[in-house]
Amino acid sequence: MKQHFFHAYPAIDRALNEVNQIINSRITINNSSLNNALQQMASNGGKYLRPAFFLLFADINNKQSEERNQLIKIAASLEILHMATLIHDDIIDDSPKRRGAVSIQSAFGKDTAVYSGDFLFTIFFSLLVETMRTTPYLARNAQTMRKILTGELGQMANRFDLNQSLLDYYRNVNGKTAALFSLAAEEGAYFGQTSRRTTALAKRIGQNIGISFQILDDILDYSGDKHLNKPVLEDLATGVYSLPLLLTLQNHRDELQPLLDKRRQMTIADMEKVQRLVIQYGGVQEAQQIAEKFTKKAHEEIQALPNSKSKRLLAKLAQKLLTRVN
């Protein structure tokens, strides 16, 4: 696991290794090459951000939990759900790469990718049944999965739509990305037996970090240092108009529309021209400022958490995450 976020924090690092082991032990399909590919995906390049947030919030009370095994399993469930949606996203995007390696759909075809994602949903489902059957979080997980899918479907419905509003964008981002960060934080606080107030705070922190995280991801699609793991301008090529472009469209539609109207016929030169215009007219910069507002809000909320080592790590992690360049 690439743990460039966590190598300085041995306790988290150790816990995430356990999460990784649980995931690998659950991915057992009677097809060894697919098995290996899924295990590689689970082990390779994933930052395990959602499990990390969960575990940090679970530790906010500084309590040594007797139910450590349960916590590790729940952390694993979050990453498994995330992986399932990544595999299905790669089908939609035709992505050749994922986490620096060949994507499941690229290695095994779309067909296997469809069922592999579904298979991971079943593992997710089983982990929840084992760990939280008697809590309200089974329903919250179902709800979150629904929000993610609603966000993905919403984003898809808006593809190539020049008239979508910023509200549409925020709603889709809230679903496809922030919902899972929010759940990770909230259920971390819940299973870490914090107060109701802290649990509600955790939920909001996760949401704000999630939105900021996604906006930053969308900015990186234009600002360009993303080539290590994913091709630049991938969103644009698939008709997903994200915040930097939507902001630029507000005042410079006339210049952009002739390019965007080409849709799937846009050339690389066309896309690079869109990229230049978005940067030149300040779309990237403005999106950056919006992301910073969400980050700032998250930081203020983190400050309101009970004092603990986890709180300090969360603040650092949020800062590191939201100023990343790839």
Add this chain to the structure above:
Amino acid sequence: MKQHFFHAYPAIDRALNEVNQIINSRITINNSSLNNALQQMASNGGKYLRPAFFLLFADINNKQSEERNQLIKIAASLEILHMATLIHDDIIDDSPKRRGAVSIQSAFGKDTAVYSGDFLFTIFFSLLVETMRTTPYLARNAQTMRKILTGELGQMANRFDLNQSLLDYYRNVNGKTAALFSLAAEEGAYFGQTSRRTTALAKRIGQNIGISFQILDDILDYSGDKHLNKPVLEDLATGVYSLPLLLTLQNHRDELQPLLDKRRQMTIADMEKVQRLVIQYGGVQEAQQIAEKFTKKAHEEIQALPNSKSKRLLAKLAQKLLTRVN
């Protein structure tokens, strides 16, 4: 809903209409055309066999349940899970048609089909959480979903494989089809508060009916009256070698192999030649005999159920289902 199986049984017919209503009320996506397509799929042409089996087994005690609403929801969960897998299957098969109408993937593209299936998984999941959180059936459902996916992945891994065994075939059929029939019957008996013995019996009945049902489906791919809803020889075209072909391969491999080795380059004439050979050498007939064994077993087991109206309907339904011609 095409209820050619149930129009003679008003009580089932009525209950299935309620199931249909629950499904439609749950399919609410902020995308009206997709919404309509899913509702149409739920309402149009589906035989609702799994909900029907569930409800018949739930009624085997002749008890009037106080929890009728719960039973209708569980029945709906079975059809929703089935629909999700159908939508994903159609991506794999590139099926233009489903239930006599245009398939989701054909109307909206593969991308939407991927997320629509996922979206239905979340509805499935929510229905379970609402109805059976305190029972062992939440875990059984997770397990069943896993079996279905393992069967689908197994079938896919065996595509174009001339050396797969009959055991591979049965294992995949048991997963992709029989597991859900078996669950429908078993959880019907459980939530209908029958004895442990009856619940165990129901599980076996569902499994035997499911296997027989799938073999018959595979036979219809060769014997040809299937064109109303699905193209004939679709399995063959996608490299899925089902029982009639596998049986024929055992003694006539030399004649079949040159045709099958063409894989995706097989012409329609090639496929029709394979079809003729499979029929001529008795593969269809032998598969028919095997299906009849499973049907016979199911009938014997149905006879061992407590006497009730449902028992008599189940016997009729099994007979009707397993002698269908499309």
